[in-house]
Amino acid sequence: MGAAARLDRGAPSLTGRTLVVTNDFPPRRGGIESFVFSLCEQLAVEGVVVYTARMAGSGEVDGALAYPVIRGRSRLLLPTVGVARDVRRVAREHGCDCVVFGAAAPLGLLAGGLRRAGVHRLVALSHGHEVWWAKTPGAGRLLRRIGDQVDVVTYVSEFCHREIGAGLSAEARARMVRLSPDVDLARFSAGLDGSPWRARWAVGDRPVVLAASRLVARKGHDVLVRAWPRVLRSCPDAVLVIVGDGPCRRRLERAVRRRSLGASVRMEPGVPWQQMPGVYAAADVFALPCRTRRGGLEPEALGIVCLEAAAAGLPVVVGASGGAPETVADGVTGYVVDPRDVEALARTLATLLTSPGEARAMGLRGRQWVAEHFGGAGGDTLRALVHA
Numbered sequence: 001m002g003a004a005a006r007l008d009r010g011a012p013s014l015t016g017r018t019l020v021v022t023n024d025f026p027p028r029r030g031g032i033e034s035f036v037f038s039l040c041e042q043l044a045v046e047g048v049v050v051y052t053a054r055m056a057g058s059g060e061v062d063g064a065l066a067y068p069v070i071r072g073r074s075r076l077l078l079p080t081v082g083v084a085r086d087v088r089r090v091a092r093e094h095g096c097d098c099v100v101f102g103a104a105a106p107l108g109l110l111a112g113g114l115r116r117a118g119v120h121r122l123v124a125l126s127h128g129h130e131v132w133w134a135k136t137p138g139a140g141r142l143l144r145r146i147g148d149q150v151d152v153v154t155y156v157s158e159f160c161h162r163e164i165g166a167g168l169s170a171e172a173r174a175r176m177v178r179l180s181p182d183v184d185l186a187r188f189s190a191g192l193d194g195s196p197w198r199a200r201w202a203v204g205d206r207p208v209v210l211a212a213s214r215l216v217a218r219k220g221h222d223v224l225v226r227a228w229p230r231v232l233r234s235c236p237d238a239v240l241v242i243v244g245d246g247p248c249r250r251r252l253e254r255a256v257r258r259r260s261l262g263a264s265v266r267m268e269p270g271v272p273w274q275q276m277p278g279v280y281a282a283a284d285v286f287a288l289p290c291r292t293r294r295g296g297l298e299p300e301a302l303g304i305v306c307l308e309a310a311a312a313g314l315p316v317v318v319g320a321s322g323g324a325p326e327t328v329a330d331g332v333t334g335y336v337v338d339p340r341d342v343e344a345l346a347r348t349l350a351t352l353l354t355s356p357g358e359a360r361a362m363g364l365r366g367r368q369w370v371a372e373h374f375g376g377a378g379g380d381t382l383r384a385l386v387h388a
Helices: 003-007 031-046 058-063 081-093 107-116 129-135 137-149 158-165 170-174 195-201 221-234 249-258 273-281 304-311 342-354 356-374 377-386
Strands: 017-022 048-052 069-071 096-101 121-125 152-155 208-212 239-243 265-268 285-288 316-319 334-337
Touching (some): 031 048, 031 304, 048 081, 058 069, 081 096, 081 107, 096 107, 107 137, 121 137, 121 377, 129 137, 137 170, 152 158, 195 273, 208 273, 208 304, 221 249, 221 342, 249 265, 273 304, 285 304, 304 316, 304 356, 334 342, 342 356
Parallel strands (some): 017 048, 017 096, 121 152, 208 285, 285 316
16 A cells, blocks of 8 residues: 555544645745744744755755755645645654645645644645735635635735735634744844945945845835935935845846946845845845735735844835835834835935934834834744644
């Protein structure tokens, strides 16, 4: 009898560990990846196993972790028969009685088979892309099935609660639980030494606006580049540093050259999460004028980089997209801007750069705000969910 058949015949309940099934894990970089990785680190003491996709450079990452990471055979995990079989096998071999899906859709479609295999607790994390599922008829039916088959669907922001919850059954919606990213306030701290990064960027003591994220269209780097000549009129020494990798890099580099901004804009490669505190410390303002795209199907779910920047003591300028405004107390810790209004974005950045005292005060208020709202409850919430 094959392994899959043995697992599907009402096997006795598994015990002890949590299996995290996810496509979003290092060495890939991004907000979801850092969120899922942080949750795994918090579960490590109690026993966690990760099943994730195959990626270049994963050997070094996996070897440094204190828990098992099993890589699938493909670069993208989908709820296929083969992946379902492998996930059940890993759960059995490692004694996992709880499975956490790093993203509810589409891997949450594996939930029914895992339940039959003896896994008694199923938790699905949701992020911004489930909004698209909730709003699309065919995908919406699959999302509704996921919600009905797992014990809990989590959400990162009130925006996501509202939009994703609308695609679930009433029963599944009532079982949703908020699980937002925790920000490590000891790691992301005001007053760290950012001089090594300033030296690397060759910016000296010039004021720096930082935008750090994956280079995808909705993050708004293109609007920052368009706004930058206007910022320079008020603050001619300012430098815009864009840190990240992604499909929009070449387009952004062309936009910088077209506007002859090479002396005032630095395009820097992505940085491992462990090094990001120093990157934030090298900046004076953080900006991410993210926008919603594709007719409302592609919003920003929250924006962990905005929270990390605020924890590092930076004023944050964020676009009015999805749950992103929930990362800022508008006018107190930073500003929420219309991500398509280039003039308004330029004025906001210029105001912060020409009023450094007020900008620093905003940043310190932002750190306190993050401590109050994102300072550590997530780990307790996750442990309660997996052990319920």
